[in-house]
Amino acid sequence: MVEVLEQIEEEIHHVLCKVKAEDMERFAGELHHGKRIFVDGEGRSGFSAKGFTMRLMHLRYTVYFVGETITPAMEAGDVFIAVSGSGKSQNVVNDAEKAKQKGLRVLAVTRKPDSPLAKLADVILEIPGTVKGDAGEERKSIQLLSSLFDQSLHIVLDAVCLELSQRDHVANDQATATHW
Amino acid sequence: MVEVLEQIEEEIHHVLCKVKAEDMERFAGELHHGKRIFVDGEGRSGFSAKGFTMRLMHLRYTVYFVGETITPAMEAGDVFIAVSGSGKSQNVVNDAEKAKQKGLRVLAVTRKPDSPLAKLADVILEIPGTVKGDAGEERKSIQLLSSLFDQSLHIVLDAVCLELSQRDHVANDQATATHW
Amino acid sequence: MVEVLEQIEEEIHHVLCKVKAEDMERFAGELHHGKRIFVDGEGRSGFSAKGFTMRLMHLRYTVYFVGETITPAMEAGDVFIAVSGSGKSQNVVNDAEKAKQKGLRVLAVTRKPDSPLAKLADVILEIPGTVKGDAGEERKSIQLLSSLFDQSLHIVLDAVCLELSQRDHVANDQATATHW
Amino acid sequence: MVEVLEQIEEEIHHVLCKVKAEDMERFAGELHHGKRIFVDGEGRSGFSAKGFTMRLMHLRYTVYFVGETITPAMEAGDVFIAVSGSGKSQNVVNDAEKAKQKGLRVLAVTRKPDSPLAKLADVILEIPGTVKGDAGEERKSIQLLSSLFDQSLHIVLDAVCLELSQRDHVANDQATATHW
Numbered sequence: 001m002v003e004v005l006e007q008i009e010e011e012i013h014h015v016l017c018k019v020k021a022e023d024m025e026r027f028a029g030e031l032h033h034g035k036r037i038f039v040d041g042e043g044r045s046g047f048s049a050k051g052f053t054m055r056l057m058h059l060r061y062t063v064y065f066v067g068e069t070i071t072p073a074m075e076a077g078d079v080f081i082a083v084s085g086s087g088k089s090q091n092v093v094n095d096a097e098k099a100k101q102k103g104l105r106v107l108a109v110t111r112k113p114d115s116p117l118a119k120l121a122d123v124i125l126e127i128p129g130t131v132k133g134d135a136g137e138e139r140k141s142i143q144l145l146s147s148l149f150d151q152s153l154h155i156v157l158d159a160v161c162l163e164l165s166q167r168d169h170v171a172n173d174q175a176t177a178t179h180w
Numbered sequence: 181m182v183e184v185l186e187q188i189e190e191e192i193h194h195v196l197c198k199v200k201a202e203d204m205e206r207f208a209g210e211l212h213h214g215k216r217i218f219v220d221g222e223g224r225s226g227f228s229a230k231g232f233t234m235r236l237m238h239l240r241y242t243v244y245f246v247g248e249t250i251t252p253a254m255e256a257g258d259v260f261i262a263v264s265g266s267g268k269s270q271n272v273v274n275d276a277e278k279a280k281q282k283g284l285r286v287l288a289v290t291r292k293p294d295s296p297l298a299k300l301a302d303v304i305l306e307i308p309g310t311v312k313g314d315a316g317e318e319r320k321s322i323q324l325l326s327s328l329f330d331q332s333l334h335i336v337l338d339a340v341c342l343e344l345s346q347r348d349h350v351a352n353d354q355a356t357a358t359h360w
Numbered sequence: 361m362v363e364v365l366e367q368i369e370e371e372i373h374h375v376l377c378k379v380k381a382e383d384m385e386r387f388a389g390e391l392h393h394g395k396r397i398f399v400d401g402e403g404r405s406g407f408s409a410k411g412f413t414m415r416l417m418h419l420r421y422t423v424y425f426v427g428e429t430i431t432p433a434m435e436a437g438d439v440f441i442a443v444s445g446s447g448k449s450q451n452v453v454n455d456a457e458k459a460k461q462k463g464l465r466v467l468a469v470t471r472k473p474d475s476p477l478a479k480l481a482d483v484i485l486e487i488p489g490t491v492k493g494d495a496g497e498e499r500k501s502i503q504l505l506s507s508l509f510d511q512s513l514h515i516v517l518d519a520v521c522l523e524l525s526q527r528d529h530v531a532n533d534q535a536t537a538t539h540w
Numbered sequence: 541m542v543e544v545l546e547q548i549e550e551e552i553h554h555v556l557c558k559v560k561a562e563d564m565e566r567f568a569g570e571l572h573h574g575k576r577i578f579v580d581g582e583g584r585s586g587f588s589a590k591g592f593t594m595r596l597m598h599l600r601y602t603v604y605f606v607g608e609t610i611t612p613a614m615e616a617g618d619v620f621i622a623v624s625g626s627g628k629s630q631n632v633v634n635d636a637e638k639a640k641q642k643g644l645r646v647l648a649v650t651r652k653p654d655s656p657l658a659k660l661a662d663v664i665l666e667i668p669g670t671v672k673g674d675a676g677e678e679r680k681s682i683q684l685l686s687s688l689f690d691q692s693l694h695i696v697l698d699a700v701c702l703e704l705s706q707r708d709h710v711a712n713d714q715a716t717a718t719h720w
Contacts, residue, residue: 002201004339009189009196012335016189021182042607043360044234047227050429051330054224057430058325067582067607069410069425070417072538090638091631098630132356144345144355145238147338150231154334155192158327159184165324175324176312178432180223222427230609237610245609247402247427249590250597252718270458271451278450358612362561364699369549369556372695376549381542403720404594407587411690414584418685492716504705504715505598507698510591514694515552518687519544525684535684536672540583 008151011141015129015152027125028160028167030079030107033061038074038104040066040095041083044150049083049109052157058175059165066095076103084108085131085149087115096120109157111149127152188331191321195309195332207305208340208347210259210287213241218254218284220246220275221263224330229263229289232337238355239345246275256283264288265311265329267295276300289337291329307332368511371501375489375512387485388520388527390439390467393421398434398464400426400455401443404510409443409469412517418535419525426455436463444468445491445509447475456480469517471509487512548691551681555669555692567665568700568707570619570647573601578614578644580606580635581623584690589623589649592697598715599705606635616643624648625671625689627655636660649697651689667692 031037037056041049049065056063064071074080080099084092087110100106100120108121111131118124129149130141141148165175211217217236221229229245236243244251254260260279264272267290280286280300288301291311298304309329310321321328345355391397397416401409409425416423424431434440440459444452447470460466460480468481471491478484489509490501501508525535571577577596581589589605596603604611614620620639624632627650640646640660648661651671658664669689670681681688705715 001197002199002204002339004342005196005199005335008335008339008342009193013189016185017181019182019185024182044231047231047234048334051224051227053429054227055324055327057432063430065429066540068428068430069413070423070428070430071540072417073540090634094630094634132359139352143338143342144235144352145359147235147341151334151338155185155188155331158323158331159182159188161327162184162188162323172319172324179312179325180426180431180433233609237612243610246720248608248610249593249605250603250608250610251720252597253720270454274450274454360606360611360613361557362559362564362699364702365556365559365695368695368699368702369553373549376545377541379542379545384542404591407591407594408694411584411587414587415684415687492719499712503698503702504595504712505719507595507701511695511698514588515545515548515691518683518691519542519548521687522544522548522683532679532684539672539685 007142011143011148012151012155015127015148016155018128019156020126023125024156024160026123027107028163030105030123031061031164035062036078037061037063037081038066038071038078038099039063039081039083040092042089042092044146045083045085045153048150048154048157051154052161055158055161058178059161059168059170060178074099074102074104078104079107080104081107081109082117082121083153084117085111085146086133087112087117093117109153125156127156187322191323191328192331192335195307195328196335198308199336200306203305204336204340206303207287208343210285210303211241211344215242216258217241217243217261218246218251218258218279219243219261219263220272222269222272224326225263225265225333228330228334228337231334232341235338235341238358239341239348239350240358254279254282254284258284259287260284261287261289262297262301263333264297265291265326266313267292267297273297289333305336307336309333367502371503371508372511372515375487375508376515378488379516380486383485384516384520386483387467388523390465390483391421391524395422396438397421397423397441398426398431398438398459399423399441399443400452402449402452404506405443405445405513408510408514408517411514412521415518415521418538419521419528419530420538434459434462434464438464439467440464441467441469442477442481443513444477445471445506446493447472447477453477469513485516487516547682551683551688552691552695555667555688556695558668559696560666563665564696564700566663567647568703570645570663571601571704575602576618577601577603577621578606578611578618578639579603579621579623580632582629582632584686585623585625585693588690588694588697591694592701595698595701598718599701599708599710600718614639614642614644618644619647620644621647621649622657622661623693624657625651625686626673627652627657633657649693665696667696
């Protein structure tokens, strides 16, 4: 195996080992077909958040990504998922506050359980991968910026989708039929 | 470790083991600061391609994502990177043909080395993860659609970035300084 | 009034004078709350198409923009709106063909009623503003590329929205309440 | 002419009459090929801002749209253009503040010269078209939300581009050659 791939795999393994089953369960437990789900994120972790949003659509959830063309007004009773490694992305935190004020459940996916984002969340899904800004002791990765967080995030959110598909009895064929 | 994470990790491991060092080297060898790089992709693998594009920008490459606001006309001598698991995404294949006609080098990142996309490429980076449309024997994943391809793609492209940063002597601090 | 604004206004006036009432009525007549509407477009006219899509959402239509995260598979009975000044934008034409094959109604908004896009459309909304590629006699604008088409398109699609809001009895307050 | 188009045209005319030549000149005067330009906006006026950004690219300016994949870090000496009808779009105002702190020139394009956005701007381009939230006396439009602002914005920014192309001696053919 290519050496750099091996190193990255090992780094991811160390992060995934620390993701808590109860975090994932509580997070998945908030997602239901009767709810409207808003997902928000920026930069590279935002792309993983978009991939998650797209998969939720394949699984026939009513889901929107903040900032896209057809995203409507949020309303009390909806669910807001905010993704930010640092938990400090200014616009994501603002949007989450707005969601909170409107009476949405706020779910934070973050590396930092004591961040501004995490503090206002009802549910936290912690992904302990090194993020941009981590330095010295905290930077436990040979990779750049938040790469390790982004990779771990991608896998954890895909795992959530897999569990949802099993819980909801949506087979691969059905999900494929919803694909553009 | 959460069982579903363990299963996904194992699936990814089996894919990464089959990625060829020479594919990665040849691919990275096409990317230089003097070149303009255009990246193209759709759907979930498109999001991984966008993450790759953003990281190349952090590493100070001149790079564009097809379909975004400031992407200019392609010209002979530029590099075109087309990402498509199936190698059949209609619009990506069209764009790659247009690139080919204009005299760009075409790099295909795909699961299918005999696909229409791969056939017109100068360089192929093969990522042998199950994609949407794979069925029966070919579907070597418990996951939905192309999830396994997308995850492997994410990691392989991040590995390319890591190698580029080492080759170009760009440290984490410098890349962070370019981050929005 | 600033002279350049006056000139642009006059150009737009000449285009709008030639837009046919029956084109607009037939176009609006295809849009109903029971239908799913897919909108497609590229470049600057694509931005006007996105503005139209957003407004349809405010008016509580079920509408998607092709290429965004939560756009699902098209199905027979849905409506496909393709915007292309030249009627030749490769990917828009491909998507429209795919829509046609799947049994959607195809509505073309274009400058060219004899273009590949217009030929496959069930309904054409012609907007006779100069587009990119028009030269000599055909280029009836001091403006760059397709600016005149884009401006006219913007106004015509907003006029359609205004008529829909009146037809459907959706007041400004209700539309505002749906705004993100 | 279709009646609704006539009404919209008249509304736009009343707005354009009030746009000040000196506002447009001062705004255009900030844009030079040696500068990096960042453009920011949300919703429908954001789409007009994207159209403007794309045209600046055609005119060979170094320009980025905030939130897109390859937008790098802002630096002192760059120019920040913030588009918001109300001058209160939370994330646009945040981004403009961040720009200000970093030492960029901030240009506000807005309906509200006394808004938070306008207050922090170095240059204001006022476009006095009715916006979302205007009610009673202030709502001088039969149209929905900020449609009138968006249309006027589109035309004013295109007029700026036309003037820049004349100032810089960029002909239509040259701009077309840069088009994707």
